[in-house]
Amino acid sequence: MDWLVVAVFGGVYIGMALGRWPGLAINRTGIALIGALVLLLSGAVDGDAALASVDFATLSVLLTLMVLSSQYAASGFFDWIGSRITHLDLTPRGLLAGVIAICGGLSAVMTNDVVVWAVTPILIQGVMARRLDPRPYVIAVACAANAGSAATLIGNPQNLMIAEFGQLDFTAFLLACGVPALIGLLIVYGVIGFGPMTRAAFDPVPNGSALDEGTAIILDRLMLIKAVAATLAVIAIFIFVEDRALWSLLIVAVLLLSRRLGTDQVLGRVDWHLLALFCGLFIVTGAMAGDDAIAAFFRDALSGLRIDNPAVLATLSLAGSNTIGNVPLVMMLLSLGPDWTPELLHGLAVFSTLSGNFLIVGSVANIIAVEQARAAGITIGFGDYARIGIPVTLISLAFAWGWIMLFV
Template identity: 80%
Template sequence: MDWLIIAVFGGVYFGMALGRWPGLAINRTGIAVIGALILLLAGAIDGDQALAAVDFATLSVLLTLMVLSSQYAASGFFDWIGDRIIHLDLTPRGLLAGVIMVCGGLSAVMTNDVVVWAVTPILIAGVVARGLDPKPFVIAVACAANAGSAATLIGNPQNLMIAEFGQLDFMAFLLACGVPALIGLVVVYLVLVYGPATRDLLRFANPGPRIDADQTITLNRAMLTKAVVATIAVILIFVFVEERALWCLLIVAMLLLSRKLGTDQVLGRVDWHLLALFCGLFIVTGAMSGDDVIAGFFRDLLIGLRVDQPAVLLGVSLAGSNTIGNVPLVMMLLSLGPDWSRSMLHALAVFSTLSGNFLIVGSVANIIAVEQAAKAGTVISFADYARIGVPVTLISLGMALGWILLIA
């Protein structure tokens, strides 16, 4: 049965790297679900083991953050914040700084994917109306969302997994990871402003706002207040409570109790595909880690590579995040890797998140930004993104490595 587990694991992670299986339209979620189903039907893992492998605590918190983001979206907050950004009477460089600061800050307390999905369309419309090229601004949204999400335990899915795995403290994580995240945001701005790929686009564009003043964004203050209170509650849960999952689900229940927002509206914005992807990957990696021979082999391999050394972990994170993806990478390392110290978990969170800025395929947020831009008529090629993402990632990772070594 060992050969089947290895074959399924290889096939699933091969699919994670390509985004599909050749000749089929299936995506990463479908691949993970089918892989888990094959292992269950073959008896390589039974139902009880599969349930034990699924980290329901992480899924509960991730669901909570998705529902919370849904509340913000329903209140009109994302439209309003995007509208406020594009109406700022700033030069292109000043506007770029505002976009990076806002998207980075929002991503630290919400899932970065949702921030990118919500802000990108209205931002493109605004910058085009100003006579600006939207490409550097779209790339700024994606890179800033990734970098900003590195700061907190709730900024992105991989941080949630790492937090649950190591039962990490919210404030200690913020102190360790907040500095590299802030540095990452600064690097995004500097590369976009002074890098050869985009500096002329910002320098010669018309700085004056040309926005239709008659367009107004309706903000439901009652819904927004409820969302803000729920956000504060989630943060307090992460700061003071050890058993976070049930308390976070209580926040979901409170958000569902609404006189104006129907349950289908709240849950309709939840990324169920991502949750299914997590479940499938949990079962596949659970089968691997549950087999003593296979798990021992991989653990010895990773220990032999000295993955517990910050510089090696950085290289593994960069390579893995831009092939199989940062979420599958983190899941595999936590299941099959060596014993993780708290400081190395912080490093894994920072490196795996910042590595997502390297290429379009490095992060789901990048893919969302590019797809949203294409729908609005702005095509960002693989090379367009790489000319910004590669230097941003290499510089920010280098500085993050220095910080990790300094505080170790």
């Protein structure tokens, strides 16, 4: 057993859990890259092994979805949808239902992080103009984006990894995971709209329903049509094509061919930090999986935990997603876990995604929502989120476990 590999793996995943290394300003991406670099410089992993461990298919599809989201943003779609949500002539609870439905639906075909990043600022402005407390709505955006993204293979990064690992069928995944995702959205609405912690926030507000139209939102319809066509093409690729990565990159090339949208504008919105994080983690976990003694140890440990039991998998997903994060957790389990059946992979996708609603640190989407609120002068504390996130997650996981048990 190569103890340097073990030490680097431990140091990296402790950093994932803490979000940094104590005393340093480094973040998770930097930690993963330094871990990979130590393994390469020490000779514990050679260049060929490092390249072989990086899942370029997953990175290619993730890049495609980021570029696709950039196309939507450039068309003004996110600004327009945010404005439409806040101008809905609905009661406070009706507005909440609209927020959850729209954010959950968008996250099923786009990355959840992008939806939260784009919608939250405009939503806060609209909700405050209605004289409503924006905090429950911001938390609803994050929770709905997480729950909705569980429905499809392209809803979030961990689903993409799981899809490429198991070469899962898009339609079968939707049938298995769409119901827990939909139930999760209903639970988000029930807990936030009628739960004891937030019920008062939805009391009618005198003169609070009228909303000034404000600045008109310009929607570039041709650019939006191109984005919608590209989205349909991505879904078709996942349904009908085996080489998803190459055909996905073809969509990137088509989107780059534009008379009005420069390459720097398209690629400028790509989350290169996330892609770098993936590369670093792929190399670190690949080194663990490549050492026979280490891999056997982890597989025996996970086998002893009976990870093939959906209840155990749900519990492990809840614990791991809210410590090291759902992406590092899924990457580790896929590399070092048991023999994965499609049914068990569906469970891993649903459980790891819904678990992200538990605490602020459970999902990048949660962190984005809270930071966007802070930028607007709205403070959402750890406890504020937990009072909603914990019941939402536990109830959602219970229903998801019951559904997954029907297929295992």
